[in-house]
Amino acid sequence: MITITGIEKNYDSLKVLKGIDLEINKGEIVSIVGPSGAGKTTLLQIIGTLDRPDAGKVLYDGEDIMFYKDNQLAQFRNKNIGFVFQFHQLLPEFSVIENVAMPALIGGISRTTAFNRAKELIDYLGIAERINHRPAQLSGGERQRAAVARALINSPKVILADEPSGSLDTQNRNELHRLFFNLRRDMGQTFIIVTHDESLAADTDRIIHMRDGLITDIFSLQNR
Numbered sequence: 331m332i333t334i335t336g337i338e339k340n341y342d343s344l345k346v347l348k349g350i351d352l353e354i355n356k357g358e359i360v361s362i363v364g365p366s367g368a369g370k371t372t373l374l375q376i377i378g379t380l381d382r383p384d385a386g387k388v389l390y391d392g393e394d395i396m397f398y399k400d401n402q403l404a405q406f407r408n409k410n411i412g413f414v415f416q417f418h419q420l421l422p423e424f425s426v427i428e429n430v431a432m433p434a435l436i437g438g439i440s441r442t443t444a445f446n447r448a449k450e451l452i453d454y455l456g457i458a459e460r461i462n463h464r465p466a467q468l469s470g471g472e473r474q475r476a477a478v479a480r481a482l483i484n485s486p487k488v489i490l491a492d493e494p495s496g497s498l499d500t501q502n503r504n505e506l507h508r509l510f511f512n513l514r515r516d517m518g519q520t521f522i523i524v525t526h527d528e529s530l531a532a533d534t535d536r537i538i539h540m541r542d543g544l545i546t547d548i549f550s551l552q553n554r
Contacts, residue, residue, distance in 0.1 A: 333354075334353070350386070390487075437484055
């Protein structure tokens with residue numbers, strides 16, 4: 331589904347990624363782990379089309395999307411990729427349903443359709459009673475569930491998560507982990523997760539270890 335070949339990324343004289351090759355299969359839940367500064371988030375941003383590599387290719391279903399112009403890339407990202415961040419990135423002035431529906435509205439979906447879809451996801455994620463609340467009125471776990479709903483609103487093929495459980499307590503962290511696997515089962519999404527959470531990484535299909543801008547090891551279920 332996603333093929334990454336020869337990805338390099340530099341910031342001035344700092345070489346952040348030094349030639350990354352990686353294949354992600356449809357329906358996989360993959361974790362990327364490693365020390366701070368390993369290049370994990372930079373790789374995730376390039377996979378998510380938020381940044382462009384200095385060298386290499388990112389192919390989705392065989393098509394190199396790095397040749398897209400910026401506006402084409404933005405449209406591709408809106409339709410095909412959902413993002414979940416450590417600190418949820420919900421807009422404080424909008425309600426839960428407005429936050430969840432926003433990517434659909436940006437993508438040109440009608441308000442009625444977007445809000446109906448948002449309601450379905452909010453209900454699925456167990457925060458229906460918070461639908462008209464603003465982020466400041468939610469618990470940490472509820473905010474992250476709202477962020478997951480927002481990531482799902484356009485039915486993307488891929489969910490990219492950057493330290494999604496990093497700001498959560500143990501109970502909410504465990505619930506978020508179960509949620510990812512339930513979503514894969516019920517909706518068929520592919521997940522790529524950057525995490526320092528060993529318990530989450532241990533449950534994923536493959537663990538990709540990074541250090542100093544390189545993949546050093548890939549640990550799969552077959553090795554367990």
